[in-house]
Amino acid sequence: MLTSCALKESTLKDTPELDSSFKWRSSNEFGFIYKQNFKYAEYLIEKQRSNVAAGGSVFIDVPYILLSQESLNEYYKEIAGGKKLKLEKVASLEAMKFSQEALTFLQACQNADLKxxxxASxxxxxxIIKALEKNDILAVPSMVGDFLIYGKTAENNTLLExxxxxxxxxVLTTSLGESNLIREMEDDFQENSSKLFDYFGDKIIVFPNPAFN
Known part of the structure; x- marks a missing residue:
């Protein structure tokens, strides 16, 4: 009996705890919020289309929010582990799946002639662009004029222009990604968030950050 208890205790100790962010990304609550956000974004498209000049754009600040829950966990495990992207594994994004709600939203953007x-890097x-092409969705990276230019400065210039x-x-972003949108701002998160809403108002849709519960 004592041996049995000891084995059970040892087994429990050896079982690694699930990362809290993994639990959060895998939860029904997380999936529900993301689905509702994309549905709301789709609802806003027609309204915003009439409020912007010709050649309007939809900005996806952190493209991984387009992934399905399963692929999002894979993304964090294989690509975004640690503080930096594992660039040698980024190509694996091409095989990852997008959420159906995200694809429906992106298709609605195309139907409304919104870029x-x-x-992203x-x-x-x-x-991600290559993977979206398989779903008949055309997306572009940041651009200055007619030129594709990458990096934070280019992204900032593209958005402000x-x-x-x-x-x-x-503008679709996350609860932490929003502090990166306007790169000329200070690093203070609260200040950035406030200024962003001053800039874009109800055009911003904030998704829960999948890396934190």
Whole structure:
């Protein structure tokens, strides 16, 4: 009996605890919020289309929010482990699946003649763009004029240039990603968030960050 208890206790100790962020990303609550956000974004498209100048754009600040829950966990395990992207594994994004709600939203953007702009590194953008093409969705990385230019400065210029010409239809970001959108701002999160809503108002749709519960 004592041996049995000891084995059970040892087994429990040897069982690694699930990462809290993994639990959060895998939860029904997480999936529900993401689905509702994409449905709400789809609902806003027609309204925002009439409020922006011709050639309007939808900005996806963190493209991994387009992934299905299963693929999002795979993304964090294989690609985004630690503080930096594992660039040698970014190409594996091409095989990952997108959530159906995200694809429906992106298709609605195309139907409304809105450009889909991904705010991500060259490697990550290229992989996701290639994967979206398999679903008949055309997306582009940040651009300055007619040139594809990557990096934080280019992303910032693209967003501000589009904003100043009244062509920002929607901005999809996460609860932490929003502090990266306007790169000329200070690093203070609360200040950035406040200024972002001053800039874009109800054009911003904030998703829960999948890396934190």
């Amino acid at each position: 889909i702009v991904l705010m 060259e490697q990550e953008s290229a992989a 589009t904003y100043e010409s009244n062509r920002v239809a929607l």
